[in-house]
Amino acid sequence: MADGRAAAEQLDMPAATLEEVAPSAAGVSKSRKPAKQTWAVAIRKDWRLYSLLALPILYFIIFRYLPMAGNVIAFRKFQPGGSIWGEYWVGLTYIQQFINDPTFWNVFKNTIILGALTLIFSFPMPIIFALLLNELRSKKFKRIVQSISYLPHFMSVVIVAGMIFQLTSLQGTFNQLLAPLTGGAINFMQQADWFRPIYVSSDVWQSMGWGAILYLAALTTIDETLYEAARIDGANRLQQTRHITLPGLAPIIMTLLVLNIGSFMAVGFEKILLLYNPLVYPTADVISTYLYRVGILSNNFSYAAAIGLFESIIGLTLVLSANALSKRLVGTSLW
Amino acid sequence: MKDSTAYRLFRVFNVVVLLVIVFVTFYPFLNMVAQSFSSEGNINSGKVNLIPLGFNLETYKVVMADSMFWTNYENTVIYTVVATAISIVLTTFFAYAISKRRLKGRNLFIGIAVFTMFFNGGIIPNYVLITSLGMKNTLWAIVLPNAISVFNLLIMKSFFENMPEELEEAAAIDGLNTYGILLRIVLPLSKAVLATMILFYAVVNWNSWFSAFLYLDKKELFPVTIFLRNLIAGATSEGTSFGGSAENLTQIASNVKAVAMVLSVVPILCIYPFVQKYFVTGVMLGSVKQ
Numbered sequence: 013m014a015d016g017r018a019a020a021e022q023l024d025m026p027a028a029t030l031e032e033v034a035p036s037a038a039g040v041s042k043s044r045k046p047a048k049q050t051w052a053v054a055i056r057k058d059w060r061l062y063s064l065l066a067l068p069i070l071y072f073i074i075f076r077y078l079p080m081a082g083n084v085i086a087f088r089k090f091q092p093g094g095s096i097w098g099e100y101w102v103g104l105t106y107i108q109q110f111i112n113d114p115t116f117w118n119v120f121k122n123t124i125i126l127g128a129l130t131l132i133f134s135f136p137m138p139i140i141f142a143l144l145l146n147e148l149r150s151k152k153f154k155r156i157v158q159s160i161s162y163l164p165h166f167m168s169v170v171i172v173a174g175m176i177f178q179l180t181s182l183q184g185t186f187n188q189l190l191a192p193l194t195g196g197a198i199n200f201m202q203q204a205d206w207f208r209p210i211y212v213s214s215d216v217w218q219s220m221g222w223g224a225i226l227y228l229a230a231l232t233t234i235d236e237t238l239y240e241a242a243r244i245d246g247a248n249r250l251q252q253t254r255h256i257t258l259p260g261l262a263p264i265i266m267t268l269l270v271l272n273i274g275s276f277m278a279v280g281f282e283k284i285l286l287l288y289n290p291l292v293y294p295t296a297d298v299i300s301t302y303l304y305r306v307g308i309l310s311n312n313f314s315y316a317a318a319i320g321l322f323e324s325i326i327g328l329t330l331v332l333s334a335n336a337l338s339k340r341l342v343g344t345s346l347w
Numbered sequence: 348m349k350d351s352t353a354y355r356l357f358r359v360f361n362v363v364v365l366l367v368i369v370f371v372t373f374y375p376f377l378n379m380v381a382q383s384f385s386s387e388g389n390i391n392s393g394k395v396n397l398i399p400l401g402f403n404l405e406t407y408k409v410v411m412a413d414s415m416f417w418t419n420y421e422n423t424v425i426y427t428v429v430a431t432a433i434s435i436v437l438t439t440f441f442a443y444a445i446s447k448r449r450l451k452g453r454n455l456f457i458g459i460a461v462f463t464m465f466f467n468g469g470i471i472p473n474y475v476l477i478t479s480l481g482m483k484n485t486l487w488a489i490v491l492p493n494a495i496s497v498f499n500l501l502i503m504k505s506f507f508e509n510m511p512e513e514l515e516e517a518a519a520i521d522g523l524n525t526y527g528i529l530l531r532i533v534l535p536l537s538k539a540v541l542a543t544m545i546l547f548y549a550v551v552n553w554n555s556w557f558s559a560f561l562y563l564d565k566k567e568l569f570p571v572t573i574f575l576r577n578l579i580a581g582a583t584s585e586g587t588s589f590g591g592s593a594e595n596l597t598q599i600a601s602n603v604k605a606v607a608m609v610l611s612v613v614p615i616l617c618i619y620p621f622v623q624k625y626f627v628t629g630v631m632l633g634s635v636k637q
Contacts (some may be wrong), residue, residue, distance in 0.1 A: 045441075049451055051452075054450075054452075058449070058450065058451075058525070060525035060526055061444050062444070062450075064440040064441070064443060065440070065441060065444045065456060066527070067436075067437055069456070069459065070443035071491075071495055072362055072460060072495070075476075075492050075494070076463045076467065076468070077459075078468070078470025078476055079469065079473045079476050080468045080472070081468075081472075081474035082468055082475055082476055083468060083469065083472050085472065085475070087573075096472075096476060096479045141368070143362055144365060147358060149358075153359070153362075156369075157365050157369055158370070159623055160369050160372055160373060161372055162623060162626070162627075163372065163376075163619065164372060166550055166554075166615055167612065167615070168554030168555075168556065168575075169554070169556070170554075170555075170556050170572045170575050170579070171575070171608055171612055173576075174579045174608045175376075175378075175379060175602060175608075178375070178379060178601070178604070178605065179375060179378065179430065183392065183395075183601075185374075185378060185396055186392075187393065188393050188396065197393075202435075217372065217375075221372065225631070226631050229630075248351060248353075248354065249350075249351075249357070274465065282556070282557050285557075286576065300470065303469075307471045307474070308470070308471070308474055308561070313471055313475060315470040316470075316471045317472060320471050324467060324469055325470070327465070
């Protein structure tokens with residue numbers, strides 16, 4: 013077949029056509045290929061390489077695939093201390109239970125709202141930040157700004173939560189700044205209305221600098237001659253950004269958008285768990301925090317597993333569809 | 348070519364905006380440090396922002412005299428070292444094997460790893476599994492469940508793939524087997540990527556708290572993040588000795604929280620200026636299209 017292709021290229025003719033006219037040639041080259049290696053041969057020859065795989069594969073089976081299979085308890089009665097696969101089948105009981113659970117629908121709504129707000133605010137900010145950095149002439153200033161902007165990414169979510177409590181406390185900076193406007197101190201972390209703005213703005217703070225790295229890398233790969241040509245054509249800097257820079261960034265933007273849509277439902281569970289309290293549940297409680305309370309704090313493992321499975325399936329569906337969409341629209345795919 | 352007036356104005360504006368971004372990014376750190384040196388009275392009257400008021404080192408002395416704080420700090424160091432070591436070994440083995448195109452079943456093995464990026468078992472089945480394996484209140488519950496990060500795995504794989512094959516072929520002719528090639532040829536040439544991986548894993552482990560929160564009940568096993576979490580959540584019953592008897596203490600002083608936060612951030616802040624370029628390299632390697 014390889015020979016056929018090469019010949020077709022020389023003849024400037026599609027390979028398929030050539031195979032049709034000369035099926036014998038393709039047949040001959042196929043028979044020349046070495047026989048497909050069997051597993052036994054491959055393992056005997058390369059057993060040392062396969063032995064390196066043993067521990068990691070064991071890891072994936074135990075800590076990744078067993079829990080996936082463990083979701084079977086969403087359909088089986090589970091008793092703490094009993095079998096991890098549950099005791100007996102209960103069918104769709106737990107699925108029906110959460111479909112009829114008003115709290116579930118509230119946390120579902122909260123998850124979608126927080127996911128959407130994060131996508132709207134946290135996704136574009138690194139792009140804008142990278143574009144602004146790109147306009148700096150001083151390399152040194154650029155490097156300093158960048159280095160500082162990564163810093164929040166390396167902080168434990170516990171520290172981030174601690175800082176949020178500090179800034180939003182009754183005596184904190186936010187209240188000091190707002191005091192002339194509001195008259196009195198606002199107890200930010202006790203008010204449901206404030207949870208979303210605080211959550212999203214802290215997310216932007218954490219992710220903006222780090223998120224810009226890939227865009228900055230992509231910016232350096234854009235062909236400098238394109239800008240020169242545009243300048244000769246009289247394009248100003250804004251036009252250059254619109255017609256050269258942004259199209260140059262489009263593939264990486266698409267890829268990251270797919271990844272972000274895929275993790276849409278995986279809102280910052282740990283941060284919410286650290287920040288929320290019953291007073292802000294109406295806006296702060298999300299699927300993962302709810303199932304954590306139902307499952308681990310109240311021991312309804314099967315019910316919580318049913319909710320978790322539902323969430324994972326939505327997550328998987330989102331990645332697959334976002335990827336299919338990006339493949340069709342811009343031809344970039346994650347795999 | 349000369350810039351237009353509009354563009355020159357924009358550049359001034361741009362510098363201002365970026366300075367504001369830098370300030371906002373840095374502010375919470377400065378505020379934390381300022382509070383840690385301030386007296387509680389000044390914090391509670393809402394005066395402390397950037398500059399410590401009522402400067403004192405007493406709070407540092409109080410926190411540093413707490414033996415549980417140091418026990419937990421030590422636990423964090425132990426967990427980080429053990430977990431990072433396990434992660435590096437497993438990730439290197441797997442990444443090296445799947446970087447070889449001759450490996451039969453290569454796509455299957457890659458698929459096994461990549462699939463877990465998009466679908467996972469979820470908290471509950473994981474919790475049930477770890478509990479039934481008897482790993483609760485052991486080091487293993489902290490260091491094993493997240494041992495391989497698929498993202499890091501793919502970075503290493505693409506690094507190994509880009510190594511010149513001739514080197515390994517020459518080593519094979521000289522009689523080295525796969526283990527020898529990996530240990531004596533490949534790894535010595537992979538110091539940069541290994542450093543990046545060690546940093547990635549170490550930071551994640553240093554910062555992690557949730558596994559410990561789920562699987563550890565004993566105070567003396569907690570990492571420092573849980574110590575902090577309990578301070579911040581104001582859980583006085585968790586038994587910290589600050590400010591006398593825990594029973595009549597309704598709220599832990601802000602300066603105590605700030606000091607504990609500063610002390611647990613310091614190691615990261617100290618190494619950060621020297622290692623941040625490795626993080627960036629790592630992300631760049633990872634972005635190489637597989």
